Amino acid sequence: MAQKKVEQLYEILSKTYLTFKEVENEWEDNGLSSTPFKSLVSVMLSTMTHTKRVIKAANALYAEVSTPQELLHLPDEHLTELIRPVAHYNRKTQHLKEMCRQLLERHGGEVPHTRAELLALQGVGRKCVDIMMNFTFGAPAIAVDTHVFRVLNRVGIVHTESQVVAADEINRLTPDRFKQHAHEWLIQHGGKVCIARKPKCDECPLTQLCDYYQHVGAA
């Protein structure tokens, strides 16, 4: 049942939204993922932070550094100033420094390509790993952020308060043919239609599938 629902969801979303490569992408346009190292740093900066603020911090940072060695040479206070636009900038300063040390010690300064090696880096969580695997290394992985998490729970594909559990479940249920772009469709839907405060169910193509709509939205 859940499997059928997931397939129907993607059939609809894939006809509703373009992929990131087909639309203007401010992340790409600003060079936030021009190298695997910048991709990893940008993703770490993005936790709990709006894209505009990530771009501001990343532009300031990448004007001075583009390698782990260069980032490690920045004094902590200066790094903190550069990334001050993002949430938890003090903690992220420490995480970025330690992550760069680990890249140099364990991987010769290169960003590793496996899930286990990425997850072992300081400050790199499950969502960061899925984003890196999907967008940097082209793997069929679905990253679950707050938008994706909200959509999946409202539609009723998952019933959980854990983004990690939701990520396991949606990656298990999603047919391979949809995995490459699933995150892109779901995040657009969560950002444009199934928004946090009041979902725009009147504009939504998923009403027939959606548990929230059946129980609350249609009332």
Ligand code: SF4
């Ligand atoms: S019907 Fe409403 S709650 Fe359900 S996915 Fe669409 S916008 Fe979200």
